[in-house]
Amino acid sequence: MARLADRLDHVLGVKAAEGLQESFDMQTVEDLLRHYPLRYATQGQPLTEEEPEEGAHLTVIGRVTKTDLRPMKNRKGSLLKVALDAGGAKPVDITFFSGDKVRHLVKEGVRAMMSGTVHYWQPNRWNLSHPDYLILPQKGDGSVENLTSVHGGGALRGLAQSAKGAGGIDMSFFEREFIPVYPSTAKVQSWDLLRCVRQVLDQLDPVDDPLPEALITEHQLLPVSDALRLIHLPERKSDIEAARGRLRFDEAMALQLVLAERRHQTEGRTARPCPPRTDGIAAAFDKRLPFELTEGQRTVIDEISADLSRTHPMHRLLQGEVGSGKTIVALHAMLQVVDSGQQCALLAPTEVLAAQHYRSLTKMLGDLGNAGELGAAEQATKVVLVTGSMSAGQKRAALLDAVTGEAGLVIGTHALIQDNVEFFDLGMVVVDEQHRFGVEQRDALRAKAKDGASPHLLVMTATPIPRTIAMTTLGDLETSVLTQLPRGRSPITSKVVPAKVKPSWVDRAWERIREEVGAGRQAYVVCSRIGDEEDNPKGAKAKGRKVKSEEDKEAPTTHSALDMYEMLGSGPLKDLRVGLLHGRLPADEKDRVMRAFNDAELDVLVCTTVVEVGVDVPNATVMVIVDADRFGVSQLHQLRGRVGRGKHAGLCLLITETNPVGTAMARLEAVAATTDGFELAVLDLRQRREGDVLGAAQSGTARSLRLLSLLDDLEVITAAQEMARQIVESDPGLTNHPGLASMMRAAVDGERLEYLAKS
CATH class of the missing domain: 3.40.50.300 (P-loop containing nucleotide triphosphate hydrolases)
Structure with missing residues (x-):
């Protein structure tokens, strides 16, 4: 039998445990069981709902109703076009590029599991291209327990091989309504994790719940023992939701316990008081x-x-709108x-x-x-x-x-x-x-x-932080918020300039700069990159550099600051005083250029994001952001805040060559539509995913929260914060709560906890 605190090498053996530790830093049974499925292969239920997103990874199970082998147009070989009835309103279109190799397995009438990436080659018509696949036995076939070989290809074939035991390959597992698919690595695949999880669950002893019974009852939570089983091997959709609800609370509790301990430690520190003076x-x-x-x-x-004025150190966050x-x-x-x-x-x-x-x-x-x-x-x-x-x-x-x-x-x-x-x-x-x-x-x-x-x-x-983010990442700081703009600040108007469909609007942008300079004011032109050889190591001309685009078949170019400086200075703005500022200039040169712009000795400053925060030139009224789709929402809001800081209204023009109907254009339109930093912060977090915010730049952790949404789970976070503070107040260090201490370490990755503990 096994307990949550047991070492994995004692339960799974040294070889399997070493792989899990190397790839995921797992050491105990609880570490493994809190590595939750990323998604579930299903019997087709999601396909009756809304259409999947472009690029989404989808796993479906169904019956092949039609196959069509046809030669490729531009190279040797054949395509196999497959229609799969997965229980949706219409069949799933599937394409195999090596049609000759799979046609003898993927035939009309067979049941199969397919797993691949969604592509929309036509509007409202999506396709899985060259997916991993697994041929499944007919439902109710009693001989499936003793199969000795697997028919399929790619990762799903490995998944089936993982079900192999002394009596053959247990294909009955694939009759389940929900089959877990795990975050994996090249060395430890999803099927390896599934095999280890099933082995551990078969041996797991009853688990003592670390949460107080009253708390479980109040919030209608599953016992942790049930939640850890059902998240991996659910029988129905309601099992998944109930398990996630409990484990989501565990994540919130883990984070809040760390913050409560940190707050407790801060309160124990001393500082020299600095009371205000009337004569100082x-x-x-x-x-x-x-x-x-x-x-x-x-x-x-x-x-x-x-x-x-107090004898313990202030620990305060001051946030506010750009220019507040x-x-x-x-x-x-x-x-x-x-x-x-x-x-x-x-x-x-x-x-x-x-x-x-x-x-x-x-x-x-x-x-x-x-x-x-x-x-x-x-x-x-x-x-x-x-x-x-x-x-x-x-x-x-x-x-x-x-x-x-x-x-x-x-x-x-x-x-x-x-x-x-x-x-x-x-x-x-x-x-x-x-x-x-x-x-x-x-x-x-x-x-x-x-x-x-x-x-x-x-x-x-100056990057507004939504309340739940502040509570979860900065829970030990008191927070002050400035929402009013000081008197004398002027409104900022923002417009998107779709260069691909309205090229004349770009010319108009340079005319607007000339008009503002003619009225005695100044302007910024911001680019996403510098453009020298170090920035473009292959030596290609910077003005034509191609970048990947998810929305356009022909990737657009990005414009460098060096080329933009040269183009504007010899073209549309040739009779104006144009300066250049970027991060690789020597410090004295950067300071000289910034002083010249401050003192109105320059009319236009072509720059990179070195002006994103803190730069205050009240006479600057126009900002043109080139390739605006290459910037994040928060960055655009910060940059925009450099204008409208004086008595004249500000104008921000967002030039983009992105697809007019793509997600990047929708993001720019959203930025142009509001100057509410908190509203934009929520949009930014939803698009970038919350794990990025918690993470990589601060702690090296790409994704630390698995289930908890920092934007949507305010009630959960608030309840966890209240309970965590009560527990830590009575038991600093969690000496009398070993279960909570263990849960805290396992529910959130170690690097994240270390980061929080040091903050």
Whole structure:
């Protein structure tokens, strides 16, 4: 018999266990049983519903009603066209490219399982092309238990071979209504996983449920023992839904337990309080503001001020729309910390943004930021910039100001995290665009505080985070949201320019830039790539580079920043002052170009996404995004926020050569239709899939949640959060809840848990 905590090598043998550990990091029985099926091969029920999506992987079972062998037109060989009755309103069309090899098996009247990718060669007519297949016995044929060979091809043949035992091949398994299909690798296929799962379930002892009985009853959950069996071997569709409901709750509980433990640990840390002063630099800065803060900004400033006054570290997320005034709120918080005699570090993801923060903060502070210079205000502090590309002398001077305490505000990129950067007394860390930084990077900066105290932490993002995402990934942070735009901000109009069907509209886009420049304003032209040889290693001309497209038979080209700069400067905008900015320019050149655009010495800036966040040029009113379909929803929203930051209305033109009726065009139309960042964030997450958000950039994990939807399962997440906090409050470390501790490790992948634990 076997228990959930048993090692797989003891239950399955060393060889099978080694493969599972190498491919999936599985070590225990519970690890294996929580590797849930990706989908199920069925007897055709889904085919009576809506049409499958292009590119979807489909597995169907049915009877061959017609075959037609015909020669290929453009090469040797024959196609076998097959019609399969799978229980739907019309037969499934199937094509085998090696028709001569399969026609003796795939014949009229046979029952077969087919598994392949959906293609639409004609509107409303889909096809499975060259699928894996398996010839099944007739239903009710009693001899199937003793078959000694399998007829089929591809992965399904391997699946049948996995059912082979001492008495032959057990084909009765394929009479099941739902056959599990697992996420697999080249070394461990779906049928290998199915064989291991069936072997484990045959030996599994009754499982003690780690969730309290009252919770199971309240939420009408299956016992975990039943759920783990039914998710793998369901008898009916309701079994799948019930099992997923329980295991979805387990995933939510696992994540919330990690966050509850992290919150508990944070509450145990100490920080030096920074109460507000009426005679300090923060108050002086407030009095000098040439504009009135919004009600939302005032509310958030008060929330942060109260956090900074306490003896445990602030841990707050500040999110808001593009241009909602987060920087001024963060600066006020930093000045309150400076008033207490401590320093602040502002961490930015790029040198362009770090330099922009440095310029904007010193401009806002005026003589309050010139400590040590003639004419500095009485309460002044010093602001320094630290980036990796600074000269040795510049960096040495900035580091000296940081370590001696001369600089109250230290702004920088990843260079701040290096070992040789020390602070005199670091009291607060502000992380801009927090999703751009790994957990270890943030920890390294926070560890630079002295005397064992933890610095206060404020993380900012202009990418709105839906409530369930924030609860699940940032559940230990208090959240402040800015929704109002400051006075003086102008509306932004967005339009899609379909270059393929309306080429004259592209010419009109360049005319609009000329009109705005003629009125004394400026414009951005954003490209998806730089376009030099390093970007295009084969040496093909950048202006004609082909890229894959799921929607167009003829793939469109993408336009590089270098070619666009050359084309515009010698063509439609040849009499304007056009500059070029991209990530591979030397740091001093990037700074020079950005300063020139800031000072209106350039009319048009051709650039890449280096201007995506933080760049603030109020005189810029037009942004043309070339190949807009190559950008994500969130990225487009961020880029668009660079215009309309002054008294004149903004215009964003999204140029695309994508199919006018494809999904990419629909995405662009959705972006153009709204400037609501939260609405766009939900759209972005649905299209990119939630696992990407949880994951790869932060922890190296491609997909960590298996069943839980961070967008749709608010009720589940809320209930799990409440229960997790109660449990951790009474039992930190889960010493008295070993079942929950084990479930926490198995329900969500290890890398994700490690990432959360460090955050």
